[in-house]
Amino acid sequence: MDSREAAERARLAETFLFRGAPPEAVELARTDPRTVRQENGKGGVIYAPHAFRRCLGVVLEGRVQVNKGALIMSVLEPGDLFGAAALFNDRADYATTLTARAPCRVLLLPQALVEELMGRFPEVGRNYVAYLSGRICFLSGKIDALTAGSAERKVAQYLLSRLEGGWVELDCSAAGLARRLGVSRASLYRALDALAGRGILRREGRRVQVLQPDALEQN
Secondary structure (H helix, E strand, O other): OOHHHHHHHHHHHHOHHHOOOOHHHHHHHHHOOOOEEEEEOOOOEEEEOOEOOOEEEEEEEOOEEEEEOOEEEEEEOOOOEEOHHHOOOOOOOOOOEEEEOOOEEEEEEEHHHHHHHHHHOHHHHHHHHHHHHHHHHHHHHHHHHHHHOOHHHHHHHHHHHHOEOOEEEOOOOHHHHHHHHOOOHHHHHHHHHHHHHOOOEEEEOOEEEEOOHHHHHOO
């Protein structure tokens, strides 16, 4: 077994889906001929509303950004799952767009294989239900932030979703960012100034340094 196979086995064993499951479950997911491995360069689209697979995905390497239109929902790290919205329904479209923020590799488990894993290994079934429950809580929090949150809270959520190494690179103008967040430009500037005034961040043109991530999360 080469180093990449060993790394893949270790990554799968650490994912939430296989927590507490026997090694045989991981091996079935890895070696089943239905399993698909996909690589994408930076900016490559992994899933889109009209271009997706009915598979549960695992990020093996790299980072994946999840968008609902212009809104950044989350950024997935190695070991994170995606694609649950494509399973066990007959919808013709997928809910979000997944894009590689860096060169990435993912493993895709077709619905039939996921069913087999849950049938043979009860731990996998319980983990999948718990994962779905967690997604409901996450999405509920996102809705709260968007519908009841202040401009400052929206800015904080946006910055946290794009944070890399303590910095955020803004990929659009202030007017574009204000449109993404559903706030006015004046509100956007006030929110940034307020966060900077409390020492939470520092702005350098289109770059923002987050000095206190924990404080930003509390907004």
